[in-house]
Amino acid sequence: MFTFITGGVxxxxxxxxxxxxxxxxxxxxxxxxxxxxxxxxxxxKHRIFLHQKRREQSDVDWLTIEQPTDIGKLSKTLTxxxxxxxxCLTTLLTNELFKKNEDWVxxxxxxxxxxxxxxxxxxxFTKCAQFVLVSNEVCWEGALRxxxxxxxxxxxxxxxxxxxxxxxxxxxxxxGVPIAMKGELE
Amino acid sequence: MxxxxxxxxxxxxxxxxxxxxxxxxxxxxxxxxxxxQIHIADLFHTKQFEKITIIEGIEQYIFQIMNQFAEWxxxxxxxxxxxxxxxxEGKGTIVVIGNDITKGIVPVDQQERLWRDxxxxxxxxxxxxxxxxxxxxxxxxxxxK
Numbered sequence: 001m002f003t004f005i006t007g008g009v010x011x012x013x014x015x016x017x018x019x020x021x022x023x024x025x026x027x028x029x030x031x032x033x034x035x036x037x038x039x040x041x042x043x044x045k046h047r048i049f050l051h052q053k054r055r056e057q058s059d060v061d062w063l064t065i066e067q068p069t070d071i072g073k074l075s076k077t078l079t080x081x082x083x084x085x086x087x088c089l090t091t092l093l094t095n096e097l098f099k100k101n102e103d104w105v106x107x108x109x110x111x112x113x114x115x116x117x118x119x120x121x122x123x124x125f126t127k128c129a130q131f132v133l134v135s136n137e138v139c140w141e142g143a144l145r146x147x148x149x150x151x152x153x154x155x156x157x158x159x160x161x162x163x164x165x166x167x168x169x170x171x172x173x174x175x176g177v178p179i180a181m182k183g184e185l186e
Numbered sequence: 187m188x189x190x191x192x193x194x195x196x197x198x199x200x201x202x203x204x205x206x207x208x209x210x211x212x213x214x215x216x217x218x219x220x221x222x223q224i225h226i227a228d229l230f231h232t233k234q235f236e237k238i239t240i241i242e243g244i245e246q247y248i249f250q251i252m253n254q255f256a257e258w259x260x261x262x263x264x265x266x267x268x269x270x271x272x273x274x275e276g277k278g279t280i281v282v283i284g285n286d287i288t289k290g291i292v293p294v295d296q297q298e299r300l301w302r303d304x305x306x307x308x309x310x311x312x313x314x315x316x317x318x319x320x321x322x323x324x325x326x327x328x329x330x331k
Contacts, residue, residue, distance in 0.1 A: 154194070154195050156195075157194060157195025157196060157197075157324070160196075161195070161196070161324045163324075164324040164325055165325055170326070172323065
């Protein structure tokens, strides 16, 4: 089962995703949390801390893996019993793109490579009992004047399109209210 | 008239092509606001319209109209009336695709700000006059009218 969740910042995506994963619990389930964020300042560290604390306080043990790039490396360690939550696609995309500094803005081949790499690596996780992918809504900006922003939004938009096509359940989160755009919420 | 709106890179063009089965064999007219050179006058030449006529990137045409005409709203009304007149003659359907630029942070630049306002006004006007209205979200449509 492949579930995709997107929405604005602070729309309750992450906490909903966590609750959703917990509900899928079966005998032998393992809860895996893949964090892609790299803290760059204190506020970010604090946010990550709050996410960690929330998972610590839940009644199950989460296996937390920090993997800012190359998520495909994890697929060998995952099994079909795993319930996997990856938070989030936007930071993963940023991390992959900026491996090459800002050169990617002028490098269509590299952008294409990153797009296919992320897609292929994400698909490795669909073997798990549940794969929940969290992303962020960033397509509503009119100001696409900056080349960097334009290409970033373009890549993310195309990834979202492909993901929604493949997903069993696609959720648009509006201020804490999940809307099933594809599939059914039980 | 069929209005199709959505965020950038949400698959609006792809959805329209599929919905109207616009393959190589279909006859249709496609105006694209993202072309290097766009001519607003093209949108008045209804004689050149085909049974399915698509106007993609309407926000770009709106930008041009605003910058070229002080009384741009009159120009806009005339244009939309020309489309409706053409449709009333039973000649075909006009599909207008717009990139929803109305939802970001308020732009600092005045021109950008006015453009955004104009898009809000024009999209609302189009939807009011449309027979069908869809919002596209990553390739999926949500029919609102």
